[in-house]
Amino acid sequence: MDLTTDERRLTDDIGFLLSRASGLFVRATNAALASYGLRVRSYSVLLLACEATEGVSQRDLAEVLGLDPSQVVLLVDDLAASGLVTREPSVNDRRTRLVSATAAGRALRAEVVGVADAAVADQLSGLTSTERFLLRDLLSRLALGNRGSLPA
Amino acid sequence: MDLTTDERRLTDDIGFLLSRASGLFVRATNAALASYGLRVRSYSVLLLACEATEGVSQRDLAEVLGLDPSQVVLLVDDLAASGLVTREPSVNDRRTRLVSATAAGRALRAEVVGVADAAVADQLSGLTSTERFLLRDLLSRLALGNRGSLPA
DNA sequence: CGGTATCGTGGAGAATGTCAACGATGGAGG
DNA sequence: CCTCCATCGTTGACATTCTCCACGATACCG
Numbered sequence: 001m002d003l004t005t006d007e008r009r010l011t012d013d014i015g016f017l018l019s020r021a022s023g024l025f026v027r028a029t030n031a032a033l034a035s036y037g038l039r040v041r042s043y044s045v046l047l048l049a050c051e052a053t054e055g056v057s058q059r060d061l062a063e064v065l066g067l068d069p070s071q072v073v074l075l076v077d078d079l080a081a082s083g084l085v086t087r088e089p090s091v092n093d094r095r096t097r098l099v100s101a102t103a104a105g106r107a108l109r110a111e112v113v114g115v116a117d118a119a120v121a122d123q124l125s126g127l128t129s130t131e132r133f134l135l136r137d138l139l140s141r142l143a144l145g146n147r148g149s150l151p152a
Numbered sequence: 153m154d155l156t157t158d159e160r161r162l163t164d165d166i167g168f169l170l171s172r173a174s175g176l177f178v179r180a181t182n183a184a185l186a187s188y189g190l191r192v193r194s195y196s197v198l199l200l201a202c203e204a205t206e207g208v209s210q211r212d213l214a215e216v217l218g219l220d221p222s223q224v225v226l227l228v229d230d231l232a233a234s235g236l237v238t239r240e241p242s243v244n245d246r247r248t249r250l251v252s253a254t255a256a257g258r259a260l261r262a263e264v265v266g267v268a269d270a271a272v273a274d275q276l277s278g279l280t281s282t283e284r285f286l287l288r289d290l291l292s293r294l295a296l297g298n299r300g301s302l303p304a
Numbered sequence: 305c306g307g308t309a310t311c312g313t314g315g316a317g318a319a320t321g322t323c324a325a326c327g328a329t330g331g332a333g334g
Numbered sequence: 335c336c337t338c339c340a341t342c343g344t345t346g347a348c349a350t351t352c353t354c355c356a357c358g359a360t361a362c363c364g
Contacts, residue, residue: 008265010199011216014284015177015272017291019192022174023218024295025167027352039319040171047162059342064163066175068322073344095329095342113160120167126293132166138287139169141278143176179321191350211311220353225313247311247360 025123032119036112037082041065043116045075046101049085050109055098057090084108177275184271188264189234193217195268197227198253201237202261207250209242236260 010016029040038046044065048056058076062069076099079085084105090096101109124132140146162168181192190198196217200208210228214221228251231237236257242248253261276284292298 010196014288015181017295018174018177020218020295021291022170025170029167044162066172135290136166139173143169143172
């Protein structure tokens with residue numbers, strides 16, 4: 001049942017397909033967010049800042065996003081300069097600076113989230129709802145190491 | 153059943169998960185290929201050159217890889233400088249230059265393909281064989297627009 | 305022949321990835 | 335208290351990648 005190596009195709013490689021699909025999604029989402037002055041990266045940081053009521057450390061941001069901490073600095077710099085997030089030192093650990101969304105940040109997020117979701121949904125138009133859930137579960141396990149499926 | 157927008161999480165977004173997983177795969181594969189002087193990109197070009205018995209136009213390479221043609225030029229430049237591929241003008245259309253793998257290119261591919269596949273398989277270790285087929289099918293439809301599932 | 309499109313190539317500038325170092329702080333142990 | 339070591343944020347440097355534009359060469363179409 002194993003194909004000989006000579007019969008393999010790049011277009012059957014899951015790594016290649018992941019990279020290809022990811023590129024399509026990122027391009028589509030960047031285009032959708034462009035008019036709001038956001039890119040996928042800064043939008044992701046904004047979302048995480050909105051999700052964390054008490055703020056997120058930049059170390060955690062780097063961890064979740066899979067980025068080098070030095071990249072997070074620049075992303076937060078831009079968002080802070082735009083007044084979308086604040087960066088305040090933690091009282092528990094003065095090394096860490098907690099990133100929190102401002103009112104303006106939350107407002108922009110509320111305005112943009114539909115556009116971003118629509119861009120993603122457009123790319124997913126070929127999949128049924130069931131297939132999307134399945135894909136999300138599989139990708140979640142690859143990207144985040146989640147064990148089981150949806151938790152109840 | 154729809155969550156309010158305030159309850160959505162970035163880690164549930166398929167676009168984010170795709171980007172995250174793709175990054176993991178690319179990093180792992182790059183690390184595996186590093187000692188052979190290849191990166192994911194050049195390795196992909198080499199694979200496509202090996203698959204096409206009559207050579208591939210750089211236009212087609214750009215199309216399949218989802219890259220700008222100007223990037224393909226540099227990739228082929230490197231591979232050609234290493235003696236892994238040749239770039240010869242097409243007899244049908246002298247504008248196009250067909251990229252073909254040399255004997256050295258095919259030899260290197262045979263040597264490396266196992267290492268690259270192992271890197272991908274390692275990332276997929278959390279998925280069953282059935283889940284991998286399923287994931288490949290779903291990604292293939294997203295990345296390549298394939299309609300149905302596996303053709304018989 | 306003239307107009308238009310395509311292929312490969314080069315160049316510019318932004319965005320991203322990777323790595324090493326540093327100051328400031330925290331934590332553990334003597 | 336003091337020293338050693340780890341962590342967080344930051345900066346800098348450098349390579350890779352992305353995006354777009356323009357050009358010469360060739361093809362196609364009328």
